[in-house]
Every structure is written in C-alpha cells, then in structure tokens.
Amino acid sequence: MEVRVDRDRCVGSGLCMMHVPAVFDQSEDDGKVLLATAHPGPGLARSVRGAAGRCPGRAISLHADGGTGGADSTENVRQ
Amino acid sequence: MPRRPGPAPVHTRRSRFDPGAELRRLAAERPVTRIGAGPGDSEEYVWLVTGYDAVRQVLGDHVRFSTRRRFGRAAGTAGTYPDDYRPDDMIGQLMDYDPPEHTRLRKILTPEFTVRRIRRLRPRIEEIAADRLDAVERAGPPADLVEQFATPFSGAVLCELIGVPRDDREAFLRRARHHLDQGRGRQARAAAGAAFSRYLAALVAGQRRDPDDGFLGMVVRDHGADVTDKELRGVCVLLMLAGLDNISGMLSLGTLVLLEHPGRLAEIRADPGTVDRTVEELLRYLTVPHAPTPRTALEDVTVGGQLVKAGEHLVVSLPTANRDPALTAAPDRFDPARAPSAHLAFGHGVHHCLGAALARMELCIGYTELLRRFPHLRLAAPAAEVPFRLHTTAYGLERLPVAW
Numbered sequence: 001m002e003v004r005v006d007r008d009r010c011v012g013s014g015l016c017m018m019h020v021p022a023v024f025d026q027s028e029d030d031g032k033v034l035l036a037t038a039h040p041g042p043g044l045a046r047s048v049r050g051a052a053g054r055c056p057g058r059a060i061s062l063h064a065d066g067g068t069g070g071a072d073s074t075e076n077v078r079q
Numbered sequence: 080m081p082r083r084p085g086p087a088p089v090h091t092r093r094s095r096f097d098p099g100a101e102l103r104r105l106a107a108e109r110p111v112t113r114i115g116a117g118p119g120d121s122e123e124y125v126w127l128v129t130g131y132d133a134v135r136q137v138l139g140d141h142v143r144f145s146t147r148r149r150f151g152r153a154a155g156t157a158g159t160y161p162d163d164y165r166p167d168d169m170i171g172q173l174m175d176y177d178p179p180e181h182t183r184l185r186k187i188l189t190p191e192f193t194v195r196r197i198r199r200l201r202p203r204i205e206e207i208a209a210d211r212l213d214a215v216e217r218a219g220p221p222a223d224l225v226e227q228f229a230t231p232f233s234g235a236v237l238c239e240l241i242g243v244p245r246d247d248r249e250a251f252l253r254r255a256r257h258h259l260d261q262g263r264g265r266q267a268r269a270a271a272g273a274a275f276s277r278y279l280a281a282l283v284a285g286q287r288r289d290p291d292d293g294f295l296g297m298v299v300r301d302h303g304a305d306v307t308d309k310e311l312r313g314v315c316v317l318l319m320l321a322g323l324d325n326i327s328g329m330l331s332l333g334t335l336v337l338l339e340h341p342g343r344l345a346e347i348r349a350d351p352g353t354v355d356r357t358v359e360e361l362l363r364y365l366t367v368p369h370a371p372t373p374r375t376a377l378e379d380v381t382v383g384g385q386l387v388k389a390g391e392h393l394v395v396s397l398p399t400a401n402r403d404p405a406l407t408a409a410p411d412r413f414d415p416a417r418a419p420s421a422h423l424a425f426g427h428g429v430h431h432c433l434g435a436a437l438a439r440m441e442l443c444i445g446y447t448e449l450l451r452r453f454p455h456l457r458l459a460a461p462a463a464e465v466p467f468r469l470h471t472t473a474y475g476l477e478r479l480p481v482a483w
C-alpha cells in the first residue's frame with residue numbers, strides 16, 4: 001500500500017496525525033499534513049483507510065504498491 | 080430594545096437533535112433553494128445551500144465565494160463598502176478575510192493551533208474540568224450542567240489560551256456571553272462587545288511590551304512585525320466568540336444525547352479510548368453551528384444544478400449537509416460505530432475551523448471527566464422539559480438539570 005497526500009487540498013485539521021501518528025505528521029509551519037512514511041505496513045491499512053475517509057480535505061489517497069497513480073490503482077476512500 | 084419580532088430564520092430552526100422540519104423539507108427537495116431574507120414581503124433573498132456536495136463546493140472555493148462582508152453602515156458609504164474598507168470591529172476577524180489577506184493572517188496563527196501545540200494545554204484543561212466538576216458537586220444534586228460546567232469550562236479554556244488573568248475572567252466572560260445573546264437588545268449587545276474588545280486591546284498591548292510564553296506572547300515574538308495590534312485584538316475576540324457557544328453547546332447537547340443512549344455511556348466508562356469516535360459522531364449528529372459566515376458569489380457559478388449569479392449571497396446549512404445520505408448511510412441515527420466520514424461540523428476549505436484540534440481535545444476531556452466523576456449521572460427533569468438554546472449562533476441547551 002502506498003499513501004499519497006495532496007497538500008493543496010489539505011485544510012490542516014491535524015486529524016490524520018491525531019489518529020495515525022505512525023504515518024501522518026502535521027507541519028509546524030503551515031499546519032498541513034506531512035507523511036512520516038508513504039509505505040506503511042499492512043497492519044496499518046485499516047487505520048489509514050479510516051484516516052482517508054475522515055479527512056475533511058479529501059487529501060489522502062491509497063494506491064496499490066508500485067502502481068503508476070492511474071485512477072484504477074486508487075482505492076475508493078470515500079466508503 | 081426588544082429583539083425584532085418574527086420567526087427565527089429557517090436555517091437556525093431545530094427540532095431537538097434534528098434540523099427543523101421546514102429545513103429538512105427544503106433539504107430533501109433540492110440541494111440549493113432560494114429563500115426570502117428580508118422582513119415581510121420584501122424582495123430580498125439568499126440561496127440556502129443544504130446538500131453535502133453543494134456545501135463542500137461552496138466552502139471549498141474561496142475564489143468564487145467570498146466571506147468578506149460588503150454591506151453596512153460604514154462612514155461615508157451608502158450601504159456598500161469600498162473594496163479596501165473594513166469596519167474597525169472586523170479587523171483581525173479571520174472569517175471576514177479572503178485569500179491572500181486571509182492566508183497572511185492565518186499563517187501567523189496556525190503554528191499555535193497544531194495538534195502538537197494544543198496537546199501541551201491538556202494538563203491545564205484537565206485541571207479546569209476538575210475545578211468545574213468540583214463546583215457541580217458543591218451545587219447539587221440537582222445541578223445545572225450548563226451553568227456549572229459547559230459554559231464556564233469553555234470560557235476558562237479560552238481565557239487560558241489567550242492569557243486572560245484569573246481575576247478578570249468572570250467579568251470578561253459575562254460580556255462575551257451577553258454580546259452573543261440574540262435575546263438581548265442591540266444596544267446592550269454593542270456595549271458588551273465594545274467593553275470586551277477594549278479589554279482585549281489592553282491585553283494585546285501588554286503582551287507587546289512584555290511577551291510571555293502563552294499564545295499571544297508567542298505570536299508577538301515570532302511574528303510581531305507582520306501583525307498589527309488591532310488585528311491581534313480582532314483575532315482574540317474571534318477566538319473567544321468562536322470557541323464559547325460551540326463548545327458549551329456540544330457539551331450540553333452531547334451529554335443529553337449520551338444520557339438517552341445508556342449503551343454508549345457504559346462503553347465510554349468501560350473504555351475511555353472510545354470517546355474519540357463518540358465525539359466525532361456527536362460533532363456530525365449535532366452540528367451545533369447553524370451556518371458558517373455567509374458567502375457572496377463573485378462570479379456566476381452553478382451549485383447543485385442551480386445558477387447563482389455574481390453578487391448573490393449564500394447561506395450554508397451545516398446541520399443538513401451532515402445529515403445528507405451522500406455523506407453517510409442512515410444519517411439521522413446517532414451511531415458512533417459508523418464508518419469514518421468527512422463531516423462538515425468544522426466547515427471546510429481555507430476557513431476550516433482553526434480551533435478544531437483544541438475543540439476535539441476539550442470535548443474528549445469534558446465528556447470523559449464528567450462521566451468519570453458521576454458514575455450515576457441522570458437527568459433531574461423530564462426529558463421533554465429540557466430547554467433548547469435558540470438565540471445564539473450555535474445550538475445548545477439553556478439548562479441541563481442533572482442528579483447523580
């Protein structure tokens with residue numbers, strides 16, 4: 001699983017780092033998301049999916065490892 | 080002077096925990112509806128935006144939808160402000176600014192409101208909660224949780240944040256509450272607003288001279304040259320006003336919801352770790368702000384299938400957006416176990432609530448400590464007699480009589 005974040009969409013809620021600090025961080029500069037890792041292990045998949053679902057900016061997307069980023073490698077994170 | 084008569088605007092009406100019947104009817108029919116906005120049969124109107132996707136579109140698009148107030152009785156202007164004019168009491172009020180001005184101000188404040196920074200306040204907020212719960216214990220049973228807990232707790236946390244000394248807090252908070260109370264006359268409200276605004280101006284001046292390590296001191300130290308005293312005063316007033324009624328409304332209404340769902344109460348008591356998701360669901364289910372700052376369309380734009388013309392105004396209903404099935408299944412049910420969803424209780428886009436991390440922490444601490452202190456908390460009045468608070472910008476309870 002690869003996690004990507006779109007900092008243009010991020011509204012700086014800090015929710016993702018609140019719930020999954022192993023994967024997400026929040027910049028002290030602009031309050032927006034930073035990735036602690038783009039490749040969390042499978043054990044974190046469920047929490048990362050939860051973070052993506054809750055993200056108010058819809059800034060978090062999940063992709064299959066090694067995917068090219070095309071639409072078909074993006075999971076539907078809206079649930 | 081008595082409040083102007085007539086029914087409350089449709090977007091502020093509620094029915095217990097739900098949006099009002101008329102508001103729900105409008106939301107069910109279409110995502111954007113034209114509603115009258117003037118007295119009687121005047122021709123004034125605004126667009127009421129109720130659908131989840133339409134609300135996201137409007138709040139997420141600061142280029143086409145401005146929050147800046149453009150009308151008023153400004154000196155020397157006939158109704159419409161010139162582009163470079165902002166009335167004195169709006170200076171520093173983030174929600175009145177559009178980017179790039181908004182970006183400049185918000186950037187200065189953001190570092191003080193990150194999750195990490197806010198967590199440093201946790202011990203103080205826990206102490207404040209404990210103090211207030213001591214007061215509840217002394218007052219009852221029965222006791223009014225609104226007067227003894229929800230209101231003073233949210234106020235004390237904000238005073239702590241902006242550094243209002245303990246001795247000044249009571250008078251200061253009373254003025255802030257009076258200013259927000261739509262049940263009071265215009266003059267009384269203006270006088271209260273002016274008084275706490277003056278108090279904050281003095282607080283800001285003090286921090287300029289001799290900054291401490293609180294929020295204001297940090298801002299002055301790190302960004303002193305980029306922000307004026309007037310702007311900082313406005314920021315403080317905004318923090319106070321944005322953080323009082325929202326939090327007290329959530330604490331009082333949320334406690335009532337929990338008392339009506341004993342299973343959830345038991346769950347939080349057994350495992351305080353579950354309080355996070357309960358808070359998140361209460362934020363969505365109750366959505367205490369009726370609406371964020373009204374938006375003005377800067378160009379013609381289609382929203383929810385409706386053409387909105389440049390210059391027209393939009394009122395955005397957050398409670399209906401958060402009860403839209405497009406957001407989550409069975410939205411009218413209170414269900415902390417539902418799949419995580421991107422609710423809009425804190426708004427969206429560049430004006431997304433600056434205090435969201437603080438609000439979430441306050442609410443988690445507030446509910447957890449309340450339930451821990453009173454293992455047998457129960458209503459001390461018939462549920463039908465608990466009065467809902469209508470005359471404020473955020474929904475809440477007037478009183479919540481409890482026993483234990």
Ligand code: HEM
Binds near residue numbers: 146368
């Ligand atoms: C449950 C509690 C709260 C709720 C539901 C809430 C909700 C909101 C909403 C909906 C907005 C967007 C307004 C708009 O788009 O026009 C907002 C903005 C804001 N909130 Fe909150 N709020 C809460 C608590 C707080 C607290 C505790 C603080 C401060 C300590 C705060 C500070 C602010 C500020 C400064 C803004 C303006 C941000 C900007 O315009 O950039 N809020 N809030």
Ligand code: HEM
Binds near residue numbers: 168259261265313
């Ligand atoms: C010098 C300071 C201020 C004065 C003289 C003042 C005056 C007023 C007046 C006359 C009203 C209308 C009362 C009515 O409609 O009956 C009002 C409403 C209000 N003011 Fe202020 N104000 C001041 C500062 C502020 C600030 C800084 C804020 C920041 C958020 C603020 C927030 C509000 C809100 C939320 C309302 C309620 C709007 C409503 O009724 O829906 N005020 N103020």
Ligand code: SF4
Binds near residue numbers: 005033
């Ligand atoms: S949850 Fe979304 S909006 Fe909030 S900080 Fe993380 S990426 Fe940004």
